[in-house]
Amino acid sequence: MVELKEVELKKDKSVFGQISEHNHEKVVFCHDKETGLKAIIGIHNTVLGPALGGTRMWSYASEAEALDDVLRLSRGMTYKAAISGLNLGGGKAVIIGDAKKDKSEALLRRFGRFVKNLNGAYITAEDVGMTTKDMEYIRMETEHVSGLPESMGGGGDPSPVTAYGTYMGMKAAAKKAFGSDSLNGKKISVQGVGHVGGYLVELLAKENAQIFITDIYEDRLREVSAKYNAKVVGMDEIYDLDVDIYSPCALGGTINDNTLGRLKSKVIAGCANNQLRDETVHGPALTEKGILHAPDFLINAGGLINVYSELQGYNRESAYAQTERIYGFTLDIFDKAEQEGIYTQLAATKMAEQRINSISKVRSTY
Numbered sequence: 588m589v590e591l592k593e594v595e596l597k598k599d600k601s602v603f604g605q606i607s608e609h610n611h612e613k614v615v616f617c618h619d620k621e622t623g624l625k626a627i628i629g630i631h632n633t634v635l636g637p638a639l640g641g642t643r644m645w646s647y648a649s650e651a652e653a654l655d656d657v658l659r660l661s662r663g664m665t666y667k668a669a670i671s672g673l674n675l676g677g678g679k680a681v682i683i684g685d686a687k688k689d690k691s692e693a694l695l696r697r698f699g700r701f702v703k704n705l706n707g708a709y710i711t712a713e714d715v716g717m718t719t720k721d722m723e724y725i726r727m728e729t730e731h732v733s734g735l736p737e738s739m740g741g742g743g744d745p746s747p748v749t750a751y752g753t754y755m756g757m758k759a760a761a762k763k764a765f766g767s768d769s770l771n772g773k774k775i776s777v778q779g780v781g782h783v784g785g786y787l788v789e790l791l792a793k794e795n796a797q798i799f800i801t802d803i804y805e806d807r808l809r810e811v812s813a814k815y816n817a818k819v820v821g822m823d824e825i826y827d828l829d830v831d832i833y834s835p836c837a838l839g840g841t842i843n844d845n846t847l848g849r850l851k852s853k854v855i856a857g858c859a860n861n862q863l864r865d866e867t868v869h870g871p872a873l874t875e876k877g878i879l880h881a882p883d884f885l886i887n888a889g890g891l892i893n894v895y896s897e898l899q900g901y902n903r904e905s906a907y908a909q910t911e912r913i914y915g916f917t918l919d920i921f922d923k924a925e926q927e928g929i930y931t932q933l934a935a936t937k938m939a940e941q942r943i944n945s946i947s948k949v950r951s952t953y
């Protein structure tokens with residue numbers, strides 16, 4: 588296995604080096620002294636349509652970490668839209684700051700002005716650290732917001748649909764790894780029981796899975812544990828559990844040099860974006876270890892499908908029906924990976940790129 592450090596050294600860590608690494612179209616640094624706004628909007632690719640992706644607010648350890656996050660996340664959105672058959676490009680935004688302390692109406696509306704100035708090239712939505720109320724403030728400044736509450740004509744919280752798609756992807760992975768898609772009695776660890784993780788645990792409990800959960804917030808853990816009879820485990824302990832399925836539903840990068848050797852599950856299927864710290868290293872390493880990884884951007888696409896439906900006049904039933912198709916797509920990706928002898932995340936990326944390339948040719952004749 589290639590050492591992660593070696594790979595990191597080869598990379599050009601300058602701002603433009605990072606932007607060109609995955610061929611991002613545009614990166615906007617947003618700053619406002621008055622409100623304390625520091626945000627980055629990443630537009631990865633707009634071949635299929637406007638770049639859509641949520642805004643995340645997080646206390647990043649450094650600006651470099653925030654840039655890395657927005658670049659990785661926006662790229663993931665391009666592939667998520669492409670593989671789900673949506674006419675959307677990939678984008679994402681991050682606001683640097685503590686979501687519990689640093690938010691204000693003015694800061695959010697100032698951010699909304701930056702989104703507005705992109706004239707629809709970027710459409711934002713809710714992500715980690717943001718609430719429906721925050722999105723309403725952003726909406727006061729720009730119409731390029733999706734994932735709005737039902738009271739404002741939107742599809743509401745996309746998390747239940749994301750959880751449903753993740754569940755479908757998990758069942759497909761179980762089918763491939765265990766020969767049956769039933770999760771009855773399966774030991775499943777869920778890392779992060781926030782919006783999506785909470786709904787996912789509900790679906791797993793209905794199937795009588797044995798559920799293990801962890802989270803930063805103890806109140807939330809107690810609530811989910813009591814409601815669904817899930818066993819609470821420590822935040823670090825989760826990597827050592829002897830489970831059938833590990834479901835990362837917090838932040839990205841949890842499959843890395845430190846955790847890889849500890850994971851014992853046969854399947855990894857969760858909603859978190861960018862689960863592999865370094866795709867080219869940790870993707871093949873999982874295959875080598877015999878762990879079946881359901882590609883994150885494929886199985887967590889339910890929320891995006893829901894939001895996309897909103898842009899065309901929201902229809903909940905069709906959003907769920909389209910999300911259910913993730914089951915079949917996931918099985919197709921496993922087949923492709925097997926046939927081509929490649930890791931599953933790469934198989935999914937290739938499938939998405941094929942669609943983008945073929946459509947870019949269609950559009951070049953317009």
Ligand code: NAD
Binds near residue numbers: 714716801822839888
């Ligand atoms: P959320 O903020 O509601 O939940 C995340 C939870 O993870 C929180 O409860 C947080 O306390 C916990 N957490 C953070 N770090 C942790 C750690 N180290 N160990 C254990 N728990 C930890 O966010 P969400 O909307 O549920 O999204 C979860 C993930 O899924 C994110 O990566 C997000 O980008 C991705 N995702 C969400 C959606 C959606 O519809 N909400 C769609 C696609 C992808």
